[in-house]
Amino acid sequence: xxxxxxxxxxxxxxxxxxxxxxxxxxxxxxxxxxxxxxxxxxxxxxxxxxxxxxxxxxxxxxxxxxxxxxxxxxxxxxxxxxxxxxxxxxxxxxxxxxxxxxxxxxxxxxxxxxxxxxxxxxxxxxxxxxxxxxxxxxxxxxxxxxxxxxxxxxxxxxxxxxxxxxxxxxxxxxxxxxxxxxxxxxxxxxxxxxxxxxxxxxxxxxxxxxxxxxxxxxxxxxxxxxxxxxxxxxxxxxxxxxxxxxxxxxxxxxxxxxxxxxxxxxxxxxxxxxxxxxxxxxxxxxxxxxxxxxxxxxxxxxxxxxxxxxxxxxxxxxxxxxxxxxxxxxxxxxxxxxxxxxxxxxxxxxxxxxxxxxxxxxxxxxxxxxxxxxxxxxxxxxxxxxxxxxxxxxxxxxxxxxxxxxxxxxxxxxxxxxxxxxxxxxxxxxxxxxxxxxxxxxxxxxxxxxxxxxxxxxxxxxxxxxxxxxxxxxxxxxxxxxx
Numbered sequence: 001x002x003x004x005x006x007x008x009x010x011x012x013x014x015x016x017x018x019x020x021x022x023x024x025x026x027x028x029x030x031x032x033x034x035x036x037x038x039x040x041x042x043x044x045x046x047x048x049x050x051x052x053x054x055x056x057x058x059x060x061x062x063x064x065x066x067x068x069x070x071x072x073x074x075x076x077x078x079x080x081x082x083x084x085x086x087x088x089x090x091x092x093x094x095x096x097x098x099x100x101x102x103x104x105x106x107x108x109x110x111x112x113x114x115x116x117x118x119x120x121x122x123x124x125x126x127x128x129x130x131x132x133x134x135x136x137x138x139x140x141x142x143x144x145x146x147x148x149x150x151x152x153x154x155x156x157x158x159x160x161x162x163x164x165x166x167x168x169x170x171x172x173x174x175x176x177x178x179x180x181x182x183x184x185x186x187x188x189x190x191x192x193x194x195x196x197x198x199x200x201x202x203x204x205x206x207x208x209x210x211x212x213x214x215x216x217x218x219x220x221x222x223x224x225x226x227x228x229x230x231x232x233x234x235x236x237x238x239x240x241x242x243x244x245x246x247x248x249x250x251x252x253x254x255x256x257x258x259x260x261x262x263x264x265x266x267x268x269x270x271x272x273x274x275x276x277x278x279x280x281x282x283x284x285x286x287x288x289x290x291x292x293x294x295x296x297x298x299x300x301x302x303x304x305x306x307x308x309x310x311x312x313x314x315x316x317x318x319x320x321x322x323x324x325x326x327x328x329x330x331x332x333x334x335x336x337x338x339x340x341x342x343x344x345x346x347x348x349x350x351x352x353x354x355x356x357x358x359x360x361x362x363x364x365x366x367x368x369x370x371x372x373x374x375x376x377x378x379x380x381x382x383x384x385x386x387x388x389x390x391x392x393x394x395x396x397x398x399x400x401x402x403x404x405x406x407x408x409x410x411x412x413x414x415x416x417x418x419x420x421x422x423x424x425x426x427x428x429x430x431x432x433x434x435x436x437x438x439x440x441x442x443x444x445x446x447x448x449x450x451x452x453x454x455x456x457x458x459x460x461x462x463x464x465x466x467x468x469x470x471x472x473x474x475x476x477x478x479x480x481x482x483x
Contacts (some may be wrong), residue, residue, distance in 0.1 A: 016176075016179075016180040016183075016185045016188045016189070017046075017176055017180070017188070017192070018100050018192065019046060019047055019048065020045070020046060020047035020048070020098065020099040020100070021045075021046045021047075021099050021100040021101075021102055021129075022043055022044065022045050022046070022095060022096055022099045022100070022101060022102065023043070023044040023046070023102045023103070023169045023170075023172045023173050023176075024041075024042070024043055024096075024101060024102065024103045024109050024110075024113070024169060025041075025042045025103060025104070025109065025165045025166070025167075025168040025169040025172070026038050026040065026041055026042070026108075026109045026112055026113070026165055027039045027040040027068075027072045027074055027163065027164065027165050028060075028068070028112055029060050029062060029063075029064050029065060029068055030065065030068065030425055031108070031216070031422060031425055032214075032216075032268070032425060033108075033111035033112045033114070033115045033214065034115060036060075036062075036112075037058075037060030037061060037062055037085070037116075038058045038060060038085055038112055038113075038116060039057065039058055039060050039064060039068075039072070039074050039079055040055065040056070040057050040058060040072070040074060040164065040165040041055060041056055041058060041088070041092065041165055042054075042055040042164070042165025042166030042167070042168065042169040042170075043055065043092075043095055043096075043166075043169060044166075044169045044170055044172070044173050045095060045099070046099075046173075047099075051173065053166060053169070053170065054095065054166075055165050055166035055169075056082065056083070056088060057074070057078060057079050057082035058079065058082055058083065058084065058085055058088065059079045059080065059081075059082045059083060059084050060079065061084060063076055064076055064079070067423050071163055072163045072164065073161060073163070073164065074164075085116045085120075086120055089116070089117065089120055089122060092113070093117070093122065093124070096113070096124070096126060099126070100126070100127050100128075100129055100196075101126040101127065101128045101129070102128075102129045102130075102131060102172060102176075103128075103130065103131065103172070104130070104131045104132055104146075104147050104168070104172055105130065105132055105215070106128045106129065106130035106131070106132075106133075107128070107130070107213075107214065107215045107239060108215070110126070110128050110211070111211075111212065111214055114211055114212065115212075123208075125208060125211060127196050128196070129192060129195060129196055130195065131150075131172050131175060131176070132145050132146075133195050134179070134191060134192070134195060135150060135175070135179075137191040137194070137195065138179050138182070138183055138187070138188070138191055139153075147162075147168060147171060147172075148162070150171070150175050151171060154174070154175060154178040156171050156174040156175060156178070157174065158171065199243050199246035200246055201246055202246075202258055202259050202260070202261045202262075203259075204225065204260075204261065204262040205261050205262060205263070205264065209264050210239075210242070210243070210264075213238050213239040213242055213243075213266065214238055214239065214268060215237050215238065215239045215240070216237070216238055216268050216269075217234075217235070217236045217237070217238070217268070217269050217270070217271050217272050217274065217275045218234070218235070218238045218266055218267050218268040218269045218274075218275055218278075219232065219233070219234045219266065219267045219269065219275055219278045219279050219282060220232070220233055220234075220235070220238055220241060220242050220264065220265070220266040220267075221264070221265045221266070221282070221286065221288065222245075222257075222258075222261045222263075222264060222288075223261070223262060223263040223264070223265065224260045224261065224262055224263075225260070225262045227263065228289065229286040229287070229288040229289065230257050230260060230261060230288055230289050230290055231245075231255075231257060231288050231289070231290045231291060232279065232282055232283055232286060232288045232291055233245075233279075234272075234275040234276060234278070234279040235275070236272050236275070238266050238268065242264065242266070245258060246258070255290075257289070257290050267282075269420075269427075269439075270420040270421025270422075270425060270426065270427040270439075271420040271421055273418065273420050273429065273468060274420055274421075274427065274429060274439060276464055277429060277436050277439070277461065277464070278439075280436075280458060280460050280461050280464065281436070281455075281458075281461075284297075284458070295337045295338075295459060295460070296338075297456050297457070297458070299337060299338040299339070300318070300319040300320070300335050300336070300337065300338075300457065300459055301316050301317060301318060301319060301334065301335065301336055301338070301339060301342050302316075302317055302319055302322065302327075302332050302333060302334030302335045302336065302342070302407055303315070303316060303317075303332070303333045303334055303342060303345075303346070303402070303405075304316075304317045304330060304331060304332045304333075305331040305333075305398070305399070305402075309391075310391040310392075311359060311391040311394065311395065312331075312394075312395045312398055312399070313359065313360075313361065314333075314346065314360060314361060314398075316339065316342060317332070319334070319335050319457050319459075320456070320457065322407070324407075324409065324410045324433040324434050324457075325409060325410045325433060326409060327407040327408070327409045327410075328406065328407070328408070328409035329409070331399075332406070332407040333345075333402045333405040333406055333407055334405065334407050335407060335457075335459050335462065336459075337459060343362070345405060346360050346361075346362055347362060349398075349401040349402065350362060350375060350380065350381075351375075351380050352401070353397050353398070353400070353401040354375065354380055354381055354382045354397075355375075355381065355382075355384075355394065355397060355398055355401065356373050356375060356381050356382075356383075356384040356385050356389075356394060357373040357374055357375050357381065358372075358373040358384075358385045359373075359384055359385065359394060359398075360398075371385075371386065372385045372386045373385045382394070382397075408466055410432075410433045410434060411469070412477075412479060413479070414432065414479065414480065414481065415430055415431065415432035415437065415450060415480045416430075416431055416432070416477050416478060416479055416480060417429065417430055417431075417477070417478040417480050418431065418468065418469075418472065418476070418477060418478075419476065419478065426441075427439050427440065427441055428440050428441075428443075428446075428478070430446070430449055430450075430480065431465055432450075432454070434457065434461070434462045434465055434466070435454055435455055435456075435457055435458070435461070436455065436458070436461050436465065437449055437450070437452070437454070437455065438452075446480060450480075
């Protein structure tokens with residue numbers, strides 16, 4: 001089998017850069033290296049013998065999504081007779097072996113190749129240089145560093161179609177040449193040294209696991225030798241978030257548990273909302289040793305205004321008893337993590353709005369020699385307890401004081417979906433009455449999710465979801481039914 005393009009030699013590489021090296025670009029069926037597959041490989045090899053190009057289409061063994069077909073121009077018919085990656089693996093490995101791996105958004109291409117080799121039981125590791133990060137280092141005055149921006153900024157010559165593997169790999173070679181003209185060798189050497197520096201890992205953690213970390217949103221968990229969760233975190237870029245823990249200087253002082261890490265696990269999410277939802281759920285499930293303790297759900301409460309002889313009186317209610325569809329109608333305020341937090345709000349409002357402490361249930365009759373509540377003595381009560389203020393006036397002021405703490409009623413007739421992620425990998429977060437039910441990839445999963453036992457109300461998720469719904473507005477919220 002001959003590759004589609006082979007044998008063409010380009011001009012020699014500048015000594016600004018390490019040799020040997022390979023400039024790599026891939027086209028794929030999607031963005032997830034664990035689930036998606038390669039459809040095209042483009043490689044520019046650089047070494048003492050010069051610079052050589054090579055590329056081939058790859059049969060991914062799965063249909064190519066229409067969105068990807070439109071982007072790359074590669075369709076199912078084009079790859080139908082192309083070799084599988086298994087048939088190409090030896091040739092590709094030979095071209096990559098012993099060379100610095102250079103790519104744009106390098107972890108994407110490196111992750112796909114590593115996973116393809118892994119499926120065949122073949123190891124693959126390389127020193128990786130990302131040209132996006134290199135461009136940011138060498139040209140910090142510019143905001144955009146995608147490949148189209150580099151083409152325009154450096155007047156790169158596009159030979160062939162953009163979003164085809166060999167075309168994009170050759171553009172990287174042109175970018176490196178342009179950067180070598182703009183910068184002294186020592187500047188480029190320093191930038192490359194910093195970008196390819198290996199992190200200082202705990203002695204018990206397998207360094208190869210870091211190669212699999214995607215540059216995608218998600219949640220990660222560090223475990224010790226007994227597989228006890230030590231620490232859980234979230235990040236919009238899993239690789240960056242994990243590696244941030246392995247900065248050598250502050251590690252021993254600020255994070256002594258780092259030395260105990262033996263295993264790393266992570267969960268990708270379609271976006272940062274998904275990472276926040278998953279983080280909140282897993283913190284309560286796993287209770288990692290070095291995260292703050294989660295708030296106990298059994299203490300969650302709220303205030304409900306109940307009429308009593310013409311006076312509105314706050315009564316504490318268990319959040320589990322609330323009908324979230326009618327909390328606004330029922331004049332409910334909160335929620336609060338515990339009784340102490342609930343009482344602290346009333347104490348604050350009593351002082352700031354000159355409310356009667358006795359009417360709020362903060363003290364009982366007989367505390368003051370003058371017959372009124374303590375607020376009457378200190379001038380912080382308008383005298384409801386002495387008959388100087390009507391119940392209607394006190395009610396109005398109490399409702400005004402509590403307005404900012406109103407428990408927002410569920411604004412929809414049933415469950416809703418919040419879509420997140422790119423078109424080819426979109427997911428739907430399913431929410432009902434402020435409770436996060438789960439995330440689905442296929443509408444066919446919805447009936448089972450809606451029929452499953454409903455998780456307990458979570459105060460942190462309530463705050464997160466309320467903020468997210470306000471941010472999104474009505475346009476991006478999907479009303480759902482089980483049918």
